[in-house]
Amino acid sequence: MRFNTSTLLSxxxxxxxxxxxxxxxxxxxxxxxxxxxLIFINAILALxxxxxxxxxxxxxxxxxxxxxxxxxxxxxxxLTPEQKEMMWILEPIMPPFDQLFTPFWxxxxxxxxxxxxxxLFIALPVLRLGDDYLGIATLGFAEIIxxxxxxxxxxxxxxxxxxxxxxxxxxxxxxxxxxxxxxVLARLLFGNFGNxxxxxxxxxxxxxVMGINVFHYKVLSFCLGAFFAGVGGALLGxxxxxxxxxxxxxxxxxxxxxxxxxxxxxxxxxxxxGAGIITVLLEWLRILEEPMTIGSLEIPGVPGMRMVVFSxxxxxxxxxxxxxxxxxxxLTWGKLAARFRRHPEGGRA
Amino acid sequence: MTLEMFFxxxxxxxxxxxxxxxxxxxxxxxxxxxxxxxxxxxxxxxLGAYFIFFGTFAYGWPWGVAAVIAIAGASVVGVAVERIAxxxxxxxxxxxxxxxxxxxxLCIESLAVVVFTGQPKPVLQxxxxxxxxxxxxxxxxxxxxxxxxxxxxxxxxxLYVLYRTKPGLAMRAISKDxxxxxxxxxxxxxxxxxTFCIGSALAAASGIMWALRYPQVHPYMGIMPxxxxxxxxxxxxxxxxxxxxxxxxxxxxxxxxxVAFLPELSGYRDAFAFILLVLVLVxxxxxxxxxxxxxxx
Amino acid sequence: xxxxxxxxxxxxxxxxxxxxRFGGVTxxxxxxxxxxxxxxxxxxxxxxxxxTTAFNVLSGFYTPQEGTITFDGxxxxxxxxxxxxxxxxxxxxxxxxLSHQMSVLENIMVGCHxxxxxxxxxxxxGLPMYYKEERAIADKAHALxxxxxxxxxxxxxxxxxxxxxxxxxxxxxxxxxxxxxxxLDEPAAGMNPQESLDxxxxxxxxxxxxxxxxxxxxxxxxxxxxxxxxxxxxxxxALIAEGTPEEIRSNPAVIRAYLGEDMVHA
Numbered sequence: 001m002r003f004n005t006s007t008l009l010s011x012x013x014x015x016x017x018x019x020x021x022x023x024x025x026x027x028x029x030x031x032x033x034x035x036x037x038l039i040f041i042n043a044i045l046a047l048x049x050x051x052x053x054x055x056x057x058x059x060x061x062x063x064x065x066x067x068x069x070x071x072x073x074x075x076x077x078x079l080t081p082e083q084k085e086m087m088w089i090l091e092p093i094m095p096p097f098d099q100l101f102t103p104f105w106x107x108x109x110x111x112x113x114x115x116x117x118x119x120l121f122i123a124l125p126v127l128r129l130g131d132d133y134l135g136i137a138t139l140g141f142a143e144i145i146x147x148x149x150x151x152x153x154x155x156x157x158x159x160x161x162x163x164x165x166x167x168x169x170x171x172x173x174x175x176x177x178x179x180x181x182x183x184v185l186a187r188l189l190f191g192n193f194g195n196x197x198x199x200x201x202x203x204x205x206x207x208x209v210m211g212i213n214v215f216h217y218k219v220l221s222f223c224l225g226a227f228f229a230g231v232g233g234a235l236l237g238x239x240x241x242x243x244x245x246x247x248x249x250x251x252x253x254x255x256x257x258x259x260x261x262x263x264x265x266x267x268x269x270x271x272x273x274g275a276g277i278i279t280v281l282l283e284w285l286r287i288l289e290e291p292m293t294i295g296s297l298e299i300p301g302v303p304g305m306r307m308v309v310f311s312x313x314x315x316x317x318x319x320x321x322x323x324x325x326x327x328x329x330x331l332t333w334g335k336l337a338a339r340f341r342r343h344p345e346g347g348r349a
Numbered sequence: 350m351t352l353e354m355f356f357x358x359x360x361x362x363x364x365x366x367x368x369x370x371x372x373x374x375x376x377x378x379x380x381x382x383x384x385x386x387x388x389x390x391x392x393x394x395x396l397g398a399y400f401i402f403f404g405t406f407a408y409g410w411p412w413g414v415a416a417v418i419a420i421a422g423a424s425v426v427g428v429a430v431e432r433i434a435x436x437x438x439x440x441x442x443x444x445x446x447x448x449x450x451x452x453x454x455l456c457i458e459s460l461a462v463v464v465f466t467g468q469p470k471p472v473l474q475x476x477x478x479x480x481x482x483x484x485x486x487x488x489x490x491x492x493x494x495x496x497x498x499x500x501x502x503x504x505x506x507x508l509y510v511l512y513r514t515k516p517g518l519a520m521r522a523i524s525k526d527x528x529x530x531x532x533x534x535x536x537x538x539x540x541x542x543x544t545f546c547i548g549s550a551l552a553a554a555s556g557i558m559w560a561l562r563y564p565q566v567h568p569y570m571g572i573m574p575x576x577x578x579x580x581x582x583x584x585x586x587x588x589x590x591x592x593x594x595x596x597x598x599x600x601x602x603x604x605x606x607x608v609a610f611l612p613e614l615s616g617y618r619d620a621f622a623f624i625l626l627v628l629v630l631v632x633x634x635x636x637x638x639x640x641x642x643x644x645x646x
Numbered sequence: 647x648x649x650x651x652x653x654x655x656x657x658x659x660x661x662x663x664x665x666x667r668f669g670g671v672t673x674x675x676x677x678x679x680x681x682x683x684x685x686x687x688x689x690x691x692x693x694x695x696x697x698t699t700a701f702n703v704l705s706g707f708y709t710p711q712e713g714t715i716t717f718d719g720x721x722x723x724x725x726x727x728x729x730x731x732x733x734x735x736x737x738x739x740x741x742x743x744l745s746h747q748m749s750v751l752e753n754i755m756v757g758c759h760x761x762x763x764x765x766x767x768x769x770x771x772g773l774p775m776y777y778k779e780e781r782a783i784a785d786k787a788h789a790l791x792x793x794x795x796x797x798x799x800x801x802x803x804x805x806x807x808x809x810x811x812x813x814x815x816x817x818x819x820x821x822x823x824x825x826x827x828x829x830l831d832e833p834a835a836g837m838n839p840q841e842s843l844d845x846x847x848x849x850x851x852x853x854x855x856x857x858x859x860x861x862x863x864x865x866x867x868x869x870x871x872x873x874x875x876x877x878x879x880x881x882x883x884a885l886i887a888e889g890t891p892e893e894i895r896s897n898p899a900v901i902r903a904y905l906g907e908d909m910v911h912a
Binding site for chain 1: 443
């Protein structure tokens with residue numbers, strides 16, 4: 001491995017970030033910490049969808065399904081047998097799962113792995129489809145997963161969902177998982193493996209004739225994306241401490257799609273930016289739905305307004321700035337430095 | 350299961366299948382021409398249902414008048430969606446248009462939540478539709494008989510338009526080759542708008558009957574029927590109107606009959622359509638009546 | 647079959663009685679050809695004669711209904727294109743197929759992938775072997791770019807290159823797969839006379855430098871007659887003649903096929 005200035009700078013920033021988060025309680029309120037954790041989790045989800053769609057060109061709308069699997073598996077792993085016995089009131093929990101009890105990091109890993117295995121079974125029939133057919137088929141599978149979660153009561157507690165998941169997902173844990181995702185994907189995608197995936201995205205026939213087993217790499221990319229989606233789902237479940245089948249509907253996939261499209265398809269740093277900006281924006285838009293008082297004027301909250309603005313924003317991006325914030329480019333230290341040099345007064349950089 | 354029950358189920362399946370078929374036609378026509386899954390199509394159905402609800406309930410118009418206005422209103426929205434969200438992206442990668450379609454769909458749904466509130470509203474069914482005919486031991490709700498009848502009439506009109514009129518000819522030509530058709534002097538944009546108009550009108554008609562059959566309206570009522578109708582269109586062979594009708598009816602029968610014969614599977618009902626989709630795509634991607642479309646190497 | 651092949655010259659690619667039908671249309675019927683190792687050969691014929699379909703059959707995109715195809719001692723009928731590439735066959739396309747958003751170098755590096763040894767999972771682990779191979783691939787791509795006169799545009803986007811450079815890039819990417827046989831689909835299409843001339847020199851040069859066998863499809867008679875040692879002529883999916891350029895030039899069936907076409911155009 002070569003150590004150059006960029007790598008050193010990145011490592012430094014990562015360590016500094018970790019150190020700050022370690023002491024986050026000291027200078028941040030609960031709400032801010034909540035948002036920061038959400039940003040990290042959303043970044044994991046955005047990165048994983050970007051691998052599948054932005055880099056490999058597979059239009060998958062099944063992300064919520066993989067997240068659901070990750071969340072459920074992790075929840076089953078971290079709840080104590082006693083908690084599970086109390087919670088499963090419709091039907092008692094099935095044998096191997098009632099005694100399952102693991103540390104959190106194993107639970108997250110298991111969530112990702114199970115999700116990847118399920119993705120493998122989905123991939124074999126559907127990845128031969130192109131474009132929009134693939135989108136509908138993966139969307140269909142996400143719905144099937146949701147229906148299964150609702151009906152497999154002895155394992156999933158049915159429509160009631162799982163409550164009281166221990167909140168192991170601290171800011172530092174979420175941060176570390178995000179870094180793992182980022183580093184694994186960056187190492188893969190910035191090497192020749194990334195070139196191969198992008199070639200498949202741009203021209204499948206050319207890739208095939210260059211000796212690349214297109215289907216093999218598509219399955220690989222899909223499963224890897226599903227793995228990190230499962231990881232993200234596991235963290236999200238622990239972060240929210242409650243999960244139920246309804247929560248993993250198409251809207252959740254849509255949110256992740258929004259991060260990726262806004263950040264730039266085929267740009268990892270774009271996904272980080274997209275996840276950060278839109279997560280904050282979505283929280284900020286909550287004021288639209290809460291009653292406001294300006295002077296003596298009282299404006300009642302409008303439920304649903306948040307999603308109107310949100311969907312219009314996505315429409316705007318797709319119509320007027322299709323490449324998103326970053327396009328397919330990446331933000332690097334070199335580019336940042338050049339930017340600062342061009343604006344010596346430091347006005348906006 | 351008695352024979353009477355079986356006939357009852359058959360009529361229910363026919364009704365549900367007709368509703369799917371009407372929605373599927375809109376998907377298949379738009380896909381045939383633009384290669385675009387019009388995600389907002391299900392929401393047009395929802396709008397049609399809301400318009401009839403307000404027309405009859407809030408304003409007290411007669412059913413016929415309200416239905417015509419609802420269909421017209423939904424068609425206007427359908428054409429507007431094409432104009433605003435799809436036309437600017439005609440030269441863009443197909444997936445951009447698809448994302449745009451998803452965004453529009455969400456936008457219409459959340460606007461409906463804002464305007465109509467998220468609470469489901471009950472629809473008052475008119476008395477005369479709730480009376481029954483009896484044929485021997487089989488009792489048929491007039492409503493379940495009317496839905497397939499109206500569907501048949503609408504499909505007949507559509508087929509006449511497609512195969513016996515100039516705009517219909519233009520539509521079929523565009524679905525074969527949009528550029529050549531443009532060169533022949535056909536106003537392609539107008540024909541596409543006309544296609545959206547027809548598709549939306551049929552979806553709205555389906556929405557109205559949906560609201561009567563399952564008597565309530567809510568902002569998300571269009572999503573599931575929309576997705577399933579798309580699957581019906583794929584099953585029948587996308588691009589083919591006849592295929593969409595067959596696919597819709599087939600899906601209706603699969604859903605009703607599976608639950609009728611295997612009641613313990615009723616919880617999985619929403620998954621049937623998607624399992625059907627995957628099977629079709631794996632074993633016969635072109636559907637029953639679809640044409641093969643392959644990339645030229 | 648292999649006995650007789652050994653007796654004659656060393657045959658790298660041979661097809662015998664290959665027939666490819668699409669529905670009711672027979673695009674290639676009863677095509678037989680034998681490409682000797684180390685030669686530059688060509689397939690010519692009027693538009694719609696089935697030349698590109700023949701290429702698609704040879705490179706594995708279509709499986710013919712009848713006939714056998716043998717490449718370097720392996721039967722390749724029904725094998726997938728990526729499999730055939732691994733055996734040492736590479737090709738270019740009539741309508742250039744590059745990744746427009748990727749740089750010239752990255753495009754060539756995609757071609758190097760088929761010969762790499764390390765698996766994908768070596769990347770996240772950051773194994774030294776992995777990085778060594780990554781550097782080797784980059785070096786190889788650089789060298790290939792230089793050989794094809796693309797060294798000063800290495801980091802530019804492929805989509806922004808002029809037409810002729812895109813053609814050369816496609817050839818460079820094909821060479822990166824370390825082929826024995828290179829199939830060129832209309833390499834001179836859309837080129838002016840000077841560019842065609844340069845292309846002829848290029849084909850001759852890469853054949854020598856990379857020890858290649860080349861089979862090309864071409865419309866431009868000057869290019870075909872200039873570089874090819876042996877030529878097959880197709881019309882309506884079938885072979886109507888074969889031989890050296892001199893033999894083809896004087897073959898009445900070929901003249902009829904081409905003059906007939908010219909008359910239609912006039």
